[in-house]
Amino acid sequence: MIGQMGSFDRPSADLDDPLDCYIHGYVSSRLMKLARSSAGGEGLPLTIAATKVDGLVLSLTPFSHSYNYRSAVLFGYGQVVESDEEKDWAMRLITDSVVTGRWENSRTPPDGGELSSTTILRVRIVSGSGKIREGGPGEDKKDAGKEEVVSKIWTGVVPVWETIGEPVASKTNRVQELPEHIRAFKEGENDRNEKQAFSAANAVYPKPKAE
Amino acid sequence: MIGQMGSFDRPSADLDDPLDCYIHGYVSSRLMKLARSSAGGEGLPLTIAATKVDGLVLSLTPFSHSYNYRSAVLFGYGQVVESDEEKDWAMRLITDSVVTGRWENSRTPPDGGELSSTTILRVRIVSGSGKIREGGPGEDKKDAGKEEVVSKIWTGVVPVWETIGEPVASKTNRVQELPEHIRAFKEGENDRNEKQAFSAANAVYPKPKAE
Secondary structure, three states: OOEEEEOOOOOOOOOOOOOEEEEEEEOOOHHHHHHHHOOOOOOEEEEEEEEEEEEEEEOOOHHHOEEEEEEEEEEEEEEEOOOHHHHHHHHHHHHHHHOOOOOOOOOOOOOHHHHHHEEEEEEEEEEEEEEEEOOOOOOOHHHHOOHHHHOOOOOEEEEEEEEEOOOEEOOOOOOOOOOHHHHHHHHHHHHHHHHHHHHHHHOOOOOOOOO | OOEEEEOOOOOOOOOOOOOEEEEEEEOOOHHHHHHHHOOOOOOEEEEEEEEEEEEEEEOOOHHHOEEEEEEEEEEEEEEEOOOHHHHHHHHHHHHHHHOOOOOOOOOOOOOHHHHHHEEEEEEEEEEEEEEEEOOOOOOOHHHHOOHHHHOOOOOEEEEEEEEEOOOEEOOOOOOOOOOHHHHHHHHHHHHHHHHHHHHHHHOOOOOOOOO
């Protein structure tokens, strides 16, 4: 499921500002029915979790192996978006979170049937938790001091990232050249994802304490 | 969290056979405490979910966009593994699921402290559900017939897969050459993951019905 953070009231709000999480679904899906039936109160209580793995952390012993990752768990209340203006804004937000610029470069706006069959939930976040692990392995002292162990066992980080491959046109596609918004998305994502994985792999572990 | 399917009683069992799901955690983590307190009965009821995205499916309109993916949800009962033999087997199973051959190529076996601080859960699966989406976009007839739409909008699949990058040695690593088990893992995974994403992108959608 796609969840995208944003603020309809303050569209320029960034990750440092309070944001809502927007999710979408078919009008008669279980989640959307539940949300509709809990309208009136503060909304449907929801937990949203997401994780990205940035690398495999290989230490001297399996019991100190780890992952580099970024993870978040959000707790909030979901309300069905009723205003057409906010719904339109949120559908664009969600579409462009998959491929930047896709909303402008596909058949929009939605017609009446599409609008009424799609429900958007605005999840107001009340609390959350985030955890990031980056850097090389942490070793147990009992292993780090043993010559026969450290001389034989490779330790380090195997970087992991999501690659966007060369797009495959559909059988019915009639546009010969790959559009710029997809080309730019592919190159931007690959560059950003690879850099993120290596940045995590090269970080100092444990993180130095702030002075 | 790592979950790995396997059968201790029939180690040669494959994906077509009944398998248990093995997960591990720190002895005093909430999950493991709960599992221990529900020993005696059929175990701790658990739901395990996993998804892999294989591609972004771009259609004429955002309302027909989709993902290629493979997902599974398992329902079962978790029991703490008590026998040393099964525990040793499961720790190797889980370690090698991250990087094939890592158990043999790191400092093993575990010592007493490591064994007692690690709990393994064997989850007996009682039911489950799997869903796979592959192939190109499915278009709404109202769009597929419009010249001004199909002549302008690129449709197809953007393949997505997990890439394993060149391993980064830790500051304390003393093994100059990258070991063969890591090299082979990297090359095997990259080849397999890329092929999977393109195989999904090139599949026929909707899937032809069996005769």
